[in-house]
Amino acid sequence: MPQDNSNWQQQVWGQPAAQPACPPPAPSSPQQPYYMQPPKKSHGWIVALVSVLCVFALLAVGMVSCTSMFASSMGPLSTSGVNDLDYLTGDAVAVINIDGAIQYDGTTCSPEGLKAQLDVAADNVHVKAVVLRVDSGGGTATAGEEMASYVRQFREETGKPVVVSSASMNASAAYEISSQADYIFTAKTTAIGAIGTVMQITDLSGLMEKLGISVDNVTSADSKDSSYGTRPLTEEERAYYQNQVDQINETFIQTVAEGRGMVEDEVRALATGLTFTGMEAVENGLADEIGTKEDAVAKAAELAGVEFYVTTEMDPVGDSLSSLLGLMSARGATADDIAHALKELENDGSIAH
Numbered sequence: 001m002p003q004d005n006s007n008w009q010q011q012v013w014g015q016p017a018a019q020p021a022c023p024p025p026a027p028s029s030p031q032q033p034y035y036m037q038p039p040k041k042s043h044g045w046i047v048a049l050v051s052v053l054c055v056f057a058l059l060a061v062g063m064v065s066c067t068s069m070f071a072s073s074m075g076p077l078s079t080s081g082v083n084d085l086d087y088l089t090g091d092a093v094a095v096i097n098i099d100g101a102i103q104y105d106g107t108t109c110s111p112e113g114l115k116a117q118l119d120v121a122a123d124n125v126h127v128k129a130v131v132l133r134v135d136s137g138g139g140t141a142t143a144g145e146e147m148a149s150y151v152r153q154f155r156e157e158t159g160k161p162v163v164v165s166s167a168s169m170n171a172s173a174a175y176e177i178s179s180q181a182d183y184i185f186t187a188k189t190t191a192i193g194a195i196g197t198v199m200q201i202t203d204l205s206g207l208m209e210k211l212g213i214s215v216d217n218v219t220s221a222d223s224k225d226s227s228y229g230t231r232p233l234t235e236e237e238r239a240y241y242q243n244q245v246d247q248i249n250e251t252f253i254q255t256v257a258e259g260r261g262m263v264e265d266e267v268r269a270l271a272t273g274l275t276f277t278g279m280e281a282v283e284n285g286l287a288d289e290i291g292t293k294e295d296a297v298a299k300a301a302e303l304a305g306v307e308f309y310v311t312t313e314m315d316p317v318g319d320s321l322s323s324l325l326g327l328m329s330a331r332g333a334t335a336d337d338i339a340h341a342l343k344e345l346e347n348d349g350s351i352a353h
Helices: 002-013 044-065 067-074 111-123 141-158 173-178 205-210 235-260 264-270 278-284 293-304 320-331 335-347
Strands: 092-099 127-136 162-171 183-186 191-193 310-314
Touching: 092 111, 092 293, 111 127, 111 141, 111 310, 127 173, 127 293, 141 162, 141 173, 141 235, 162 173, 162 293, 173 235, 183 278, 183 293, 191 278, 235 264
Parallel strands: 092 127, 092 310, 127 162, 162 183, 162 191
Antiparallel strands: none
């Protein structure tokens, strides 16, 4: 619609200005006086103005008329990205997808994003259990620690069971999160576990020397530039960082032991930093059963004590505008739909001014 409007404006405003009427031929007789008639004023601008107002009126009517169609085909927009839960009338198992690196990016792979989804599931009386569909190789240790605490808090405060369905990978920080669930399913070939912590510091000083690059770090303390990669670590600095890694890894082991009901020494023996197959994980206690996503949903319903239920996917949380554009593209929404959706986002505060 906006494109048609733009073309129409070019057609209207691109017209040449109205020319004054040509004067009549001069009288043949000099005795007959001749008065040139003044040029008539053009009223084209009035027509153009009225036309523009009509176009805007039609746009407004179109935006209003498409509201019902847009809502029925796409569901109401919300900042949490959850649509289907608003229409539940019976018991349900909600599925939250944790797909990607664990980090602070606002999605369900982040503390903020996961908590937002869990809060929605906690507040909805129809949601009786949650399944975490995990496909992640881990990520930031602190993010994993926070997300694990949110899962544990959700179970303790709501009494709603949480079951994990492991996809191709459920490792490191992702497994730390999974360990706080009531039950963990895994495929036979899932790479699961990888309990361990790593800190990477790259020394580029040798390469920089070959390239003739010299860097002078002016610091407030000798070790302030230890992680910049412009020089090798000293033995004291290496020991310092190793101690940090050991402390972080110990919290990882404690979290898993608490969530899985295992002795810390048992988990410590499995904290090799390497993954296990799903079959090995069931044997060593890091997972409970080989099964599919559907098996995890059925188990969640069983733990919740519900027999008749529906399964609802909770949409992943992300950037509101990016998610909106992706949804529009997938469903073939029109320009009027987009205009209305942006108005909805503006109204609920998703777009900051």
